[in-house]
Amino acid sequence: MTSAGRFAPSPSGELHVGNLRTAILAWLFARSTGRRFLMRVEDLDRARAGAEAEQLRDLAAIGVTWDGGVVRQTERGPLYTETVRRLAAAGLTYECFCTRREIQEAPSAPHAPQGAYPGTCRNLDQAEIEFKRTIRPAAVRLRAAVADWTVHDLLHGTYTGVVDDFVLRRNDGVTAYNLAVVVDDAAQGIDQVVRGDDLLASTPRQAYLASLLHIPVPEYAHVPLVVNSDGVRLAKRDGAVTLSDLAAAGLDAGRVRDIILDSLGLPAGPLPTALAVFDPARLPRDAWVWPGTVRAGA
Ligand code: GLU
Numbered sequence: 377m378t379s380a381g382r383f384a385p386s387p388s389g390e391l392h393v394g395n396l397r398t399a400i401l402a403w404l405f406a407r408s409t410g411r412r413f414l415m416r417v418e419d420l421d422r423a424r425a426g427a428e429a430e431q432l433r434d435l436a437a438i439g440v441t442w443d444g445g446v447v448r449q450t451e452r453g454p455l456y457t458e459t460v461r462r463l464a465a466a467g468l469t470y471e472c473f474c475t476r477r478e479i480q481e482a483p484s485a486p487h488a489p490q491g492a493y494p495g496t497c498r499n500l501d502q503a504e505i506e507f508k509r510t511i512r513p514a515a516v517r518l519r520a521a522v523a524d525w526t527v528h529d530l531l532h533g534t535y536t537g538v539v540d541d542f543v544l545r546r547n548d549g550v551t552a553y554n555l556a557v558v559v560d561d562a563a564q565g566i567d568q569v570v571r572g573d574d575l576l577a578s579t580p581r582q583a584y585l586a587s588l589l590h591i592p593v594p595e596y597a598h599v600p601l602v603v604n605s606d607g608v609r610l611a612k613r614d615g616a617v618t619l620s621d622l623a624a625a626g627l628d629a630g631r632v633r634d635i636i637l638d639s640l641g642l643p644a645g646p647l648p649t650a651l652a653v654f655d656p657a658r659l660p661r662d663a664w665v666w667p668g669t670v671r672a673g674a
Contacts, residue, residue, distance in 0.1 A: 420450060
């Protein structure tokens with residue numbers, strides 16, 4: 377299988393300029409390194425009817441092309457189930473019955489980093505497990521043997537972050553993102569992951585899981601986010617931030633593409649023009665403030 381990059385949107389609504397900028401970057405990284413570029417719809421959670429079609433339409437409108445068909449995570453359940461089964465057979469999982477509130481209120485283990493699962497269900501005996509099963513369904517957690525893991529990122533360099541006993545399958549049966557992303561990237565031959573740098577903190581968990589599954593860890597590039605004038609990650613509430621809103625305000629898709637390219641120090645026009653001069657070493661390293669959110673008087 378030849379190497380590939382990808383874009384993996386969650387179809388929760390229309391893409392905004394921050395998502396579109398990340399998609400352009402993922403495309404540039406993949407194409408500039410001779411990789412295929414794949415499109416994966418991460419619809420396990422938060423999917424809204426019609427959003428996938430809108431997202432694919434908008435990606436095409438700014439010139440992001442992909443190879444082959446679209447892969448949807450909801451069509452890949454057996455692959456995730458089989459992976460959890462393998463991990464369980466290797467003694468690398470356990471059932472967790474904690475509610476969100478119980479986790480928040482549990483005293484954290486000594487030296488455990490903030491936000492890490494406190495390990496409440498890690499060592500339940502069989503009688504306790506069977507009793508708890510009568511109360512609520514279990515989530516499945518990874519039995520991690522490390523507290524942190526180090527990854528290499530093309531933009532952030534060496535990055536070490538928390539690995540806790542993270543959830544692999546939620547107690548409603550839905551496969552967790554951290555499992556699905558690792559399984560899918562490997563199954564699709566993806567060896568380059570370019571995505572927003574809000575996901576950098578999850579990356580050590582994913583790379584550690586890949587190592588347990590004997591899956592090669594992809595090359596990572598976590599790219600700066602787009603923020604509003606308050607420095608907060610751009611969101612729909614920030615006004616006209618989707619292609620349809622911007623079109624209504626008089627900016628067509630080509631113009632939005634050019635504004636995004638300009639923010640990256642790249643020439644305007646169809647993406648192959650930018651590709652010809654794309655150099656990751658020269659990318660801006662800071663978040664980009666979307667000019668449309670500069671409020672009157674600001
Ligand atoms: N589906 C995730 C999102 O839209 C991206 C996951 C990834 O690129 O690994 O935020």
